[in-house]
Amino acid sequence: MSFETLPASPSQLARYPVEARDAYERFRTTGDAEALRIVVLAAVRDFMPKRNLGATNIEIKDEMKLMEDLGYDSLAVAETVFFFEDLFKVRIENTELMSVRTIGELRSFVSRKLTENKPSA
Amino acid sequence: MSSIPGGRRVLITGLGFITPIGNDRATVSAHLRGGKHGLAPVEFLGNPLIPVKVAGTVKDFSVDSANCRDWTWPARYDLPRETLRGMAPHGVYAFCALSQALEDAGLKPQDIANDDQTGLFCASAGSAMLMYHNLALMHSVKGERGNPMGVVASIAGTLNFNLAAHFHITGAVCGFVSACASASHAIGYASDEIRLGRLKRVVVVGAEELNAETLLPFAAMRALSPQSDPVKASRPFDAGRDGFVGAGGSVVMILEEASLAASRGAPVYAEVAGWGQAADGHSVAMSHPAGAGLQRAMNRALADAGVQPKDIDYVNAHGTSTPVGDRAETIALKSLFNAVGARPAISSTKGLTGHPLSLAGAMEAAFCALAMKEGFTPGNPHLVTPDEACAELLLPRETLPTGPATVLNNSSGFGGSNVCHVLKTVG
Numbered sequence: 225m226s227f228e229t230l231p232a233s234p235s236q237l238a239r240y241p242v243e244a245r246d247a248y249e250r251f252r253t254t255g256d257a258e259a260l261r262i263v264v265l266a267a268v269r270d271f272m273p274k275r276n277l278g279a280t281n282i283e284i285k286d287e288m289k290l291m292e293d294l295g296y297d298s299l300a301v302a303e304t305v306f307f308f309e310d311l312f313k314v315r316i317e318n319t320e321l322m323s324v325r326t327i328g329e330l331r332s333f334v335s336r337k338l339t340e341n342k343p344s345a
Numbered sequence: 346m347s348s349i350p351g352g353r354r355v356l357i358t359g360l361g362f363i364t365p366i367g368n369d370r371a372t373v374s375a376h377l378r379g380g381k382h383g384l385a386p387v388e389f390l391g392n393p394l395i396p397v398k399v400a401g402t403v404k405d406f407s408v409d410s411a412n413c414r415d416w417t418w419p420a421r422y423d424l425p426r427e428t429l430r431g432m433a434p435h436g437v438y439a440f441c442a443l444s445q446a447l448e449d450a451g452l453k454p455q456d457i458a459n460d461d462q463t464g465l466f467c468a469s470a471g472s473a474m475l476m477y478h479n480l481a482l483m484h485s486v487k488g489e490r491g492n493p494m495g496v497v498a499s500i501a502g503t504l505n506f507n508l509a510a511h512f513h514i515t516g517a518v519c520g521f522v523s524a525c526a527s528a529s530h531a532i533g534y535a536s537d538e539i540r541l542g543r544l545k546r547v548v549v550v551g552a553e554e555l556n557a558e559t560l561l562p563f564a565a566m567r568a569l570s571p572q573s574d575p576v577k578a579s580r581p582f583d584a585g586r587d588g589f590v591g592a593g594g595s596v597v598m599i600l601e602e603a604s605l606a607a608s609r610g611a612p613v614y615a616e617v618a619g620w621g622q623a624a625d626g627h628s629v630a631m632s633h634p635a636g637a638g639l640q641r642a643m644n645r646a647l648a649d650a651g652v653q654p655k656d657i658d659y660v661n662a663h664g665t666s667t668p669v670g671d672r673a674e675t676i677a678l679k680s681l682f683n684a685v686g687a688r689p690a691i692s693s694t695k696g697l698t699g700h701p702l703s704l705a706g707a708m709e710a711a712f713c714a715l716a717m718k719e720g721f722t723p724g725n726p727h728l729v730t731p732d733e734a735c736a737e738l739l740l741p742r743e744t745l746p747t748g749p750a751t752v753l754n755n756s757s758g759f760g761g762s763n764v765c766h767v768l769k770t771v772g
Binding site: 235239273274297299300302303305306309310315 | 412414415425426427430431489490491492493494
């Protein structure tokens, strides 16, 4: 799957902030990496367990660890992964998942995933 | 007195209601006293041809979407996303009813958290709606991906999984699946755990969702009333009854051992004085024609509670408004009471609520407890022409202005499962 074949206005983003929905549209039409970053961060914020942290408006930085810094548990990680699988129509293996610990690693992983199967045409 | 050694008594100390007739105790009480039903027009799958026109709907919630992020519930309930993610629609009802019951019992969530003496017994059939959506996705992507919360949100057990985790229940947790007797089983076994000294407190939860996936399969069995007038649709024991009306919601009861309740000055609704169960051994779906299993279950409940038929002031009947089920219960009631000249008031509150399946036993036990505490006896406001088989039964139409002291609450489920409780006022 590559960005060119992604559908417009996916239902998964229907409740997301307008910035995230706009960024998705920009990404699927231009492949803009910065736009993808905005979508990934919006999802990370959306799936972040609120109870563990209390604050929901903290700034999310690339070096932050999902579990240690953002209070993710393994179910929240699995949920986030499924969200990306479902949104971008990709399949993410458990072994790939194990390598993602920080926000930066998650971003580059999603980006790589969306370009690795790009048609050679 | 209970035949269980040790003399431990089980008291109902808190109730929480998310029901077709109200989402708080005061509203539920007003509906029961006033004989006001909670049925509303429904249309499933956008198809007006389906002969299911009314149901016992749950108000102030929106849980129709297959995505839990779309759901809404009354703002006063603090349901965090990390709990919501594993829940079914009826889990949201249950969470709210449980929060309400704790408050009603004078307990805080931290009072039951990590307390080895507090258990959680739940009754639910799972979520057919979420199961359908999760499996449809599985088929559409040929098994390549799926919602990681799909299992815990949809299978029978979803209530116990989610509520035990959220409320940090460490005493015991389990679920009951006996169709329309499920919540009554949960109350019965919860009482036994307390009477046997294994637990001091059990939170009993019943919940059911109301949607096409849960209800329409009963239309396929020809078990639902096709009426569009709510008053005619659910009319237990009436000669013109023609099927049950579906309903959703959740009710939670806090059961506590008497000495624990006394030590913390807990409010008390009633005592669960005993219970009994028996099976029909007859049909997968229909009652035994003479209510044989129900008769045995009632007798066992009375014996367990140490009361005679003449001691019963009120029976909250299972009475779902189906021709076959109500007739079987009528015969069973007559055999128990008329033979000894007893004539308790009998009503089925399903006339007002519809039939919430797995939830029924807990909802109706809670209605009984409320009526006992507040001093009224629910009537049969939709009863116009009693079935002639009911001629010898006392089926008051109007609410009676006095509360019963000793109550029998009946439930029956598929496969001939019959469960009855005896509740007594605590002086």
